[in-house]
Amino acid sequence: MYIGIDLGGTNIAAGLVSDKGEIILKDSVPTNSERPTGEIVKDMAELALKLIKEAGYTPSDIDGVGIGCPGTIDFEKGEVVYSNNIRMEHYPLAVEFRKHLDLPVRVDNDANCAAMGEYIVNGDNAGSFLFITLGTGVGGGLVLNGKVYRGFNGAAAEPGHITLVSGGEPCTCGKCGCWESYASVTALIRDTKRAMDKAPESLMHSIAAEEGKVSGKTAFAAAKRGDKAAKAVVDQYIRYIADGIVSCENFIQPEITAIGGGISREGDYILDPVREYVGKTGFNKFMPKGRIVTAKLFNDAGIVGAAAIANEK
Template sequence: MKLIGVDLGGTTFSVGLVSEDGKILKKITRDTLVDNGKDDVIRRIAEAILEVSDGEDTPYVGIGSPGSIDRENGVVRFSPNFPDWHNVPLTYEISRLTKKKAFLENDANAFVLGEKWFGAGKGRDHIVALTLGTGIGGGVITHGQLLTGKDGIGAELGHVVVEPNGPMCNCGTRGCLEAIASATAIRRFLREGYKKYRDSLVYKLAGSPEKADAKHLFDAARQGDRFALMIRDRVVDALARAVAGYIHIFNPEIVIIGGGISRAGSVLFDPLKEKVIDYIMPSFVGTYEIVASPLVEDAGILGAASIIKERTGG
């Protein structure tokens, strides 16, 4: 049996045919075209599923969706990426159009499931996975099970407050991890810093302050640029405070960091590992690993496909 994973985003969606051991055999990426309305989006997702699965044994579809979802009933309650989606019975509609049983999960939870089944968390029962992109999301596996909380909306790892008087987050709270360590936050810091640090290597690499992003920041930090290192250190401190909290609360075997920022490599991970030790109790030192996700490019599809393995018992 092969798996079908749907990575649903506000700009594009991807559908992949995935082998049992996590190899992507075929992939389609298309524009979501949210403005066309939910019926059109769902129809085109179903068409892509049928195209990818043509002639293959694929009785199941896993869907990773942003927003608040009812996983048991396969309903997208609401999503900031899809303004007209309110209580949309997504799995029912996909099953009706494709004649395949569909499963739905929040995309951040799908990310940690992908790591559990196909990534750095394979063979582990206690995992924290954090994805650093436009925003920050993540999920938690404890005793081999996905931790979702009473209402299925727990493990909002990006909204841990790490700077009480810090920048305003999109959620309405000040100082969330997402407001400091996401790609969006880094771009904002770089735009704000231009007036004072216009000679920074960051802006030379980017070409202009408007184009400066996380990649330029870490490239400049790698070369010892003072401004870049200052921003890098703020990002690292925020991440370390949050990760230390996760370690104290969940006692994971491994903390996996994915998303585009995870590609920064040692210039991010070396100081992060050192800083986490500053914030944890001595008894926790050496009980965990902090690693970059190996799934970066295809984490969305593999996470969605892993929902099937999770719901059908592997």
């Protein structure tokens, strides 16, 4: 039995997770990320202990704790090398956590944990599994032979920062033309606004007015009601997603690619054309194709995955 903790900028979510990846009990507390890191770590440990006790166990029943944290993580050392969201730099998170709750602790990047969580429930024991999350940014993780692939320096699997348009839109990472700058919800909103500026007659205006803002849903909602300008935005956005997935497939040929993040709730409306494009343009015409599926866990992926990483052999 493991504890999985998903340390986010807004909430600390934690769960007591069985060896098979089932959440037995879960809870969350606010991160309040502006306060001293030590207080955040103390709350993480207290939340874990609360779950253990509420479920009728003691710490000695727990095999380990996994923590998923945004930013650059030194997995071997259990150290947060740099995190912008939680304001940590070379912070020995595993060591600090154990001062409050002395159990084996592993720390990994939050997207790696989410990938591992999705793999547990959605991975069918695939030898190669790619998780892509389309949200404010584009993140992801790669699970090879049931283990997170971290690259030689622990920083691998940043599919959002493969180039999609060399020299294109500026990305938050400092490079131009990253996949994230085209396939994130942030990019979709930018492109929706640009299209609205050019199409004053578009339904997108009234939909955005009803919502009170332009969101990632605006163009989709208008396109489904037959709006041409919106359809063009959606088609181009789907093409950007698909073109990045082809890149990943032509490089790694994952058996399963799971698409998560808010936008994936559009389901087959996005995935059918993505599958069609990837099937048609993928480099290999003569071998079995990888499956492209929607993610299943959403918010629980981080908890389940962090616990699985604590359990990694």
